[in-house]
Amino acid sequence: MTSAETKPTVIVGGGFVGLFCALHLRHRRYAEPIILIDPKDRFIFRPLLFDFLSGELSDEQVWPRYEELLQGSEVEFVQDSVSQIDLKGRSLTTATGRQLNYGHLVLGLGATQGYFGTLGAAEHAFAFRDRDDVLKLGKHLLQRLQQASQSRDRQQRQDLLTIAVVGAGPSGIEMVALLADWLPLQYERLGGDRQEIRLVLVNRSPEILKGDANASLHDLVLEELQQRQIPIELLLGVAVEGVTAEGLVYRSTVEAEPQLLTGTVIWTAGVSNNPLLAELEIPASDRNRHGVPYVSPTLQLLGYPEVFAAGDCAVVKEQPQPGLAQVAYQQGAAIAHNLLALSHNHALSPAKVSLRGTLMGLGIDNAVANLLNRYRVTGKPGAILRKATYLELLPTPLHNFKATVDWLSEELFHRHSGGQTRSLEQREIGISRAIAITIVGLVAILGGFFATRLLNEPRSPQPQPSPTQLAPPAS
Structure with a gap:
């Protein structure tokens, strides 16, 4: 067995929490070996999945390979799933049978797609969480x-062109707004009539964005949804009871048909815990009502101070945070800081998360940037700010710089070029647009750069009580 001094720090899950924790540790010269385990070979940047669907961003920009991101870092990447975690024995087993003993463990498991037990949803609805x-x-x-463009049967075209999006949170709204702009363009290229496309946003609550961090954008979003290439129908206050190959079966609080015929149902409502969480040897009193483990303000698992957890697989009892990428990003950095403190026998610091506002796509070249919940940037400038900010959040400076430059190059020299025969007016418009894109893009890039520098800046630990005195309190 490996001695305690050389036992690795094992990070389970290569999302925002896990990957950024590993990168921060290596950047600050963490002395212990680091092993990062994830079943996928690529980092998945979920906020940009919509941009990949529409073709606005490429494979390499949205989900770079871990091998590329960790190159030269000395972090060992293991592409595998963890099948069992023994908290008392400080070990874990992977799906391929590999057993690892750890000195410290970081859980960044994330969540899986949830369907609220809806009959047929997993089989017939499209999820939207990975590549x-x-x-x-x-x-x-x-x-x-x-198929619709080749059919002369009106009813068949209606069935083919009716699309339901379940869930009116940010993901559902981004999805339906994007489809309302993107699908008409694709259909018209095939000779179809855009007016035949029908998009329906389905939600259990009678309000969109209810209880979400973006709730204050309710009125703005409703207005934007009706200004897309295809107006979006709202089917609110209905409970989806089943999904079949023919459509949705639902229960409504108002008089309405109990079924929506469609061959395309996209499910964006809700998530489920990673199955590993239920198997952790912790009491029910140390979990919330959804079964998610509580962690201390320092992000340590209650009763197991050598285990850190954050993101969707943990909740700080005293200060729960929304499931946002910016939260997981900051928590990953906070865990890295505390692991470094432990390695130097310094006291741990509570994780401080600063919500800097939200970003939401509202169709092609359209978004709202709600900065610090005080300032709103909408339309094309909002879309530029959203994309540039997200690209700058991509792991490692080299990758995020390359991704941003590639995107700006596409914006400036391809998407808005009209050939050599453009009129003077068109050229002037193109030049003005290029200048605006460059200015806003550079501001966002510089803001992301300095934010990343700030997060990566080593903090000088101050003499404080030994970490052994700071074990998580009992619940």
């Missing part, structure tokens, strides 16, 4: 458009 989901949905939608 395979996006590729599958994109292929399906293009096939439906192709």
Whole structure:
């Protein structure tokens, strides 16, 4: 057995929490070996999945390979799933049978797609959480458009072109707004009539964004949804009871048909815990009502101070945070800081999360940036700010700089070029647009750069009580 001094720090999950924790540790010369485990070979940047679906961003920009991101870091990446965690024995077992003993463990497991037990949803609805989901949905939608363009049967075209999006949170709204701009363009290229496309946003609550961090954007979003290429129908206050190959079966509080006929249902409502969380040897009193483990303000698992957890697989009892990428990003950095403090026998610091506002796409070249919940940037400038900010959040400076430059190059020299025969007026418009894109883009890039520098800046630990005196309190 490996001695306690050389036992690695094992990070389970390569999302925002896990990957950024590993990168911060290596950047600050953490002495212990680091092993990062994830079943996928690529980092998935979920906020930009919509941009990949529409073709605005490429594979390499949205989901870079871990091998590329960790190159030269000495972090050992293991592409595998963890099947069992023994908290008392400080060990874990992977799906391929590998057993690892750890000195410290970081859980960044994330969540899985949830369906609230809805009959047939997992089998017949399209999820939208990873690369395979996006590729599958994109292929399906293009096939439906192709079939509709070749059909002379009006009813068949209606069935093919009716699309339901379940869930009116940010993901559902971004999805339906994007489809309302993107699908008409694709269908018209095939010779179809855009007016035949029907998009329906379905939600259990009678209000969109209810209880969400973006709730204050309710009125703005409702207005934007009706200004898309295709007006979006709202089916609110209904409980979806089943999904079939033919459509949705639902229960409504108002008089309405109990079924929506559609061959395309996209599910963005809710998430489920990673199955590993239920198997952790912790009492029910140390979990919330959804079964998610509580952690201390320092992000340590209650009763197991050598284990850190954050993101969707943990909740700080005293100060729960929304499930946002910016929260997980900051928590990953906070865990890295505390692991470094432990390695130097210094006291740990509570994780401080600063919500800097929200970003939401509202169609092609359209978004709202709600900065610090005080300032709103909408339309094309909002879309530029959203994309540039997200690209700058991508792991490692080299990758995020390359991704941002590639995107700006596409914006400036391809998407808005009209050939050599453009009129003087068109050229002037193009130049003005290029200048605006460059200015706003550079501001966002510089802001992201300095924010990243700030997070990566080593903090000088101050003499404080030994970490052994700071074990998480009992619940």
